[in-house]
Amino acid sequence: MGITKSQIFTKNQNELAQVFKVLGHPARVAILQYISNQNACICNDLVEETGLAQATVSQHLKELKSIGLLKGEIEGKRMCYCLDVDRWDAIQNQLNHFFNTTKANCC
Amino acid sequence: MGITKSQIFTKNQNELAQVFKVLGHPARVAILQYISNQNACICNDLVEETGLAQATVSQHLKELKSIGLLKGEIEGKRMCYCLDVDRWDAIQNQLNHFFNTTKANCC
DNA sequence: TTTTATTATCGTAATATTGCAATATTAAAA
C-alpha cells in the first residue's frame, strides 16, 4: 500500500496528525523561526536563508498556509508572509491539550 | 531529488522536526491515546483497536520508540509498552519553547 | 509597451513512508 488509512481514525486524530506532519520538516521549522525574527518576510529572503530553491520554498510556504499558520499579503510585486498569531496560539493550545490528556500512569 | 536536505539546517531544527514528524501520523496519535487510557498496553490490543495489521502496528511502535516516547518491558511472551513520562514532559516543554519563542509581531 | 523582479505552478526524478503477507524470533505452556 503506502496510503495512510485516515478513514479508520477520528477527525480529531487526523487533524492533530496533520498539524504535526506539516511542522515535521526542518525547512518549515526554519522558515517559521526566520519569520519570527523579522517582522515579516518575503519568499526571496527565504531562498537565501534556507539554501533551497525558490520553487521548494514556495511549496513549503504553501503547506504552512494549508493549516492556517501563515497568512500572506500582496505588497506590490512581493508577498509579505507572516504568522497568523491567533492560529498559532490555537495550535499551541491544541497540542498542549493532547499532551496533557494523553499522559499515562506508566506500568 | 526527494531527500530532505537536513545538513543545511541546525541540529535543533532537525530534532524538532523529527519529533513533529513521528507524531504526524493518525495511527501514532491513536496509539498514544489508547495507551493513555490503559495503564499499559500490548501490541495485539492495538491491532484490534486500530484496525491495522500486526506488522504495521509494530512498525508504528518502533517509530514512537525511536524518539523515546515509549518504553517497552518484556512481560512473559508479551511486550508491555508504556509512555516514558519524563520524555513526554521533555518533549512537551521543547514544543512549547518552540511555540513561545517563534511568535512574531505580524506585519 | 517592454522589461524586470517576484512568486506560483507544472512536470518530473529521487527518495521516503505506509501497509501487509510471510517469515523469524522468543518464551511460556503442553
Place this chain on the structure above:
DNA sequence: TTTTAATATTGCAATATTACGATAATAAAA
C-alpha cells in the same frame, strides 16, 4: 521437546514527499 502465542523483521507494492528546473503569472519600473 513440541506446540502455541505474541511480537519483530523482511521484502515488496503502492502512494506520498521532497526538490528543482522550466515556465507561467503578476505587477511595478523603464
